[in-house]
Amino acid sequence: MKAALDRALNVLRDDVRAMSPYQVHSAAGLIKLDSMENPYRLSDDLQRALGERLGRVAINRYPAERTQELAWALAAHTKMPAGKALMLGNGSDELISLLAMAVCKPGETVTVLSPVPGFVMYELSAKYQHLDFVGVPLTADFELDEAAMLAAIERHQPAIVYLAYPNNPTANLWDDAVIERIVAAAPGLVVMDEAYQPFAERDAMGLMARHPQVLVMRTMSKFGLAGVRIGYLMGNAELIQHIDKLRPPYNVSVLNAEAGLFALEHAEVYDRQAAELRAERERLQAALASLPDVHAYPSQGNMILVRVPDANALHAGMKARGVLVKNVSGMHPLLARCLRLTVGTPQENAAMVAALRASLAEAG
Numbered sequence: 228m229k230a231a232l233d234r235a236l237n238v239l240r241d242d243v244r245a246m247s248p249y250q251v252h253s254a255a256g257l258i259k260l261d262s263m264e265n266p267y268r269l270s271d272d273l274q275r276a277l278g279e280r281l282g283r284v285a286i287n288r289y290p291a292e293r294t295q296e297l298a299w300a301l302a303a304h305t306k307m308p309a310g311k312a313l314m315l316g317n318g319s320d321e322l323i324s325l326l327a328m329a330v331c332k333p334g335e336t337v338t339v340l341s342p343v344p345g346f347v348m349y350e351l352s353a354k355y356q357h358l359d360f361v362g363v364p365l366t367a368d369f370e371l372d373e374a375a376m377l378a379a380i381e382r383h384q385p386a387i388v389y390l391a392y393p394n395n396p397t398a399n400l401w402d403d404a405v406i407e408r409i410v411a412a413a414p415g416l417v418v419m420d421e422a423y424q425p426f427a428e429r430d431a432m433g434l435m436a437r438h439p440q441v442l443v444m445r446t447m448s449k450f451g452l453a454g455v456r457i458g459y460l461m462g463n464a465e466l467i468q469h470i471d472k473l474r475p476p477y478n479v480s481v482l483n484a485e486a487g488l489f490a491l492e493h494a495e496v497y498d499r500q501a502a503e504l505r506a507e508r509e510r511l512q513a514a515l516a517s518l519p520d521v522h523a524y525p526s527q528g529n530m531i532l533v534r535v536p537d538a539n540a541l542h543a544g545m546k547a548r549g550v551l552v553k554n555v556s557g558m559h560p561l562l563a564r565c566l567r568l569t570v571g572t573p574q575e576n577a578a579m580v581a582a583l584r585a586s587l588a589e590a591g
């Protein structure tokens with residue numbers, strides 16, 4: 228038994244065996260403001276209507292037409308420019324993995340580059356595929372370091388440059404003139420990850436329209452369907468066609484596709500929620516500004532990064548008061564003493580600010 232298990236374990240990659248698993252923390256019993264979910268559920272009427280729709284889906288069949296219809300509906304919803312194509316992922320996490328697969332050339336050094344701190348899946352997906360990851364530190368005020376980005380692109384000739392727009396966890400958009408120069412310098416793909424687009428002032432559709440090497444990635448997660456798992460990647464039709472070959476053929480289930488279509492038919496509900504969250508973000512900024520020793524950074528997403536005197540103590544203090552936020556202080560030196568607060572409902576945000584205030588008083 229033991230020998231057989233050892234042989235089986237031995238065929239697994241050494242680096243995989245040495246990895247720590249991606250941690251999904253339980254938020255049971257807590258106000259969950261740690262992962263940029265939309266806090267609003269559908270109304271009871273809409274939830275019932277969705278249930279009826281899902282109840283009619285033929286789950287004995289593999290996904291086919293409805294998945295294609297979802298892709299078309301998303302292309303229409305986003306006003307995707309002519310000549311571009313769209314592929315679906317089981318969340319944008321899956322698309323990031325497929326992109327890593329698409330550029331991996333065994334025996335060659337292939338690099339994925341992105342500013343850091345940034346979204347962790349760019350680095351993890353590279354590691355899973357034996358690609359090199361180059362993280363270029365942002366400036367102290369979380370802007371792109373243009374000179375460092377251009378130098379790193381020149382030196383490493385990355386197959387993929389990821390620019391999260393807005394960035395996670397810093398929640399800011401990049402300077403468009405700097406992006407243009409990065410696109411001009413990049414020898415391969417430039418992926419604009421617009422997970423937080425519903426909350427931002429600008430997007431990269433125009434950039435994509437002008438440059439065949441620019442892909443735009445979005446997700447329905449922050450729109451209000453994080454549990455459904457639908458991401459999509461748009462770009463030059465020929466490029467997308469090739470990347471799409473690596474997609475498991477039935478990666479988006481019939482239930483996901485139906486729920487996605489239902490959501491797009493009710494897009495005005497989600498647009499209203501996004502508008503409320505943007506307004507609530509500004510109210511939260513004002514409340515945070517009144518707290519002593521808390522520096523809140525500007526945000527174009529549904530989260531606010533704050534620098535506090537002691538992130539570990541305050542994270543624990545808030546959790547003890549029933550509020551879960553994300554402690555990002557260990558992610559990167561630039562994030563020392565930082566917490567990332569997701570914008571929730573007015574009640575949730577009031578509880579979050581109260582918990583932060585009480586934890587500050589306790590720590591001080």
Ligand code: PMP
Nearest residue numbers: 318319320346395422446448458
């Ligand atoms: N991109 C960014 C920048 C993110 O922050 C996230 C999730 N937090 C994702 C992509 C992944 O989103 P999903 O897999 O839910 O589509």
